[in-house]
């Protein structure tokens with residue numbers, strides 16, 4: 093918002109005289125007194141980073157963007173025509189807050205195929221998983237309530253939870269995901285309202301929670317009757333390794349899972365879903381009404397039509413092949429160009445890998461040098477609600493092309509060689 097006060101001079105009075113003479117008032121929007129909720133929000137570091145990423149010649153590993161060349165534009169174009177032909181004005185009309193029935197049914201059917209027992213009554217269509225997160229916070233978080241998160245965790249969840257002025261208790265990750273043996277003590281001390289996890293190919297770390305830990309997590313959550321929110325945009329983007337049983341399949345009603353078509357189809361459609369216990373769905377329905385009445389009717393029909401034509405599964409295979417090759421190339425390039433003192437994860441799916449610089453190194457300082465070299469990443473601090481993780485950063489491997497992956501990692505290697513303490 094601009095700092096300069098503005099003057100209400102846009103209207104002439106009835107006689108056509110200049111209102112500035114008699115009516116001019118100094119207006120200072122800065123004094124409007126925003127809520128404490130909004131005042132507590134910080135700008136997303138990732139959005140800030142996108143400013144650099146858009147500069148000419150910059151290779152960005154910062155955003156979590158799907159590869160734009162993978163959007164199935166021709167099929168989506170056909171979809172637009174076919175739904176107008178089939179549903180006519182209905183595709184443009186207000187629709188139900190829970191979402192259009194055929195899409196909810198199709199999502200429930202896919203969930204069942206993946207081992208999650210679901211019916212249409214468990215599914216509410218959201219405007220992306222991000223809205224699902226915010227709706228859950230609206231439903232369950234009063235200011236000062238505690239949420240248990242992984243450490244690090246997804247930055248968009250921190251934003252949504254900060255808005256509701258949540259407090260946090262953290263459980264660190266290791267290569268098997270959340271260290272659930274630390275959980276029970278924390279629950280006893282902090283009495284959390286929710287446990288939030290991204291259990292599979294986590295954003296930002298790429299780490300997947302092991303099956304054993306999933307069972308343990310569910311067991312503890314049931315013992316204390318604390319809902320687990322499993323934010324799951326990535327589990328279908330598996331490149332290698334066996335599929336892992338989802339928390340929702342293991343835990344049933346103790347788990348609220350969030351899904352999205354953002355990474356499977358296109359994020360601009362803004363279609364995701366909540367899969368929750370039947371008894372809480374009417375609550376979410378009311379929250380959804382307050383938020384935006386319902387998700388975009390037209391894009392709900394688009395996704396439904398795409399699913400109905402049986403196109404999604406083949407498309408997901410194509411994405412997996414594309415991202416898997418990019419992940420391999422990024423790892424190979426890191427091995428070749430990064431100093432050996434930098435460690436990194438080797439995710440079996442998803443969009444991200446996570447790097448750790450030697451203790452004491454500052455990823456933010458190094459980022460400034462990286463920007464000079466025209467390459468960007470996201471600093472790890474963005475994913476730590478307490479600003480920790482100064483020596484960590486996240487790399488996205490889905491959006492750059494092969495040539496840029498190699499060149500960008502080479503540039504970062506030069507930055508680290510030059511500026512990391514020897």
Ligand SMILES: Cc1ncc(COP(=O)(O)O)c(C=O)c1O
Pocket residue numbers: 156219220221222223246248290295323324325351352353354359363364
């Ligand atoms: C863990 C996680 N949750 C939610 C989202 C938001 O997804 P959507 O586009 O469906 O709102 C993202 C996007 O990157 C994510 O990584």
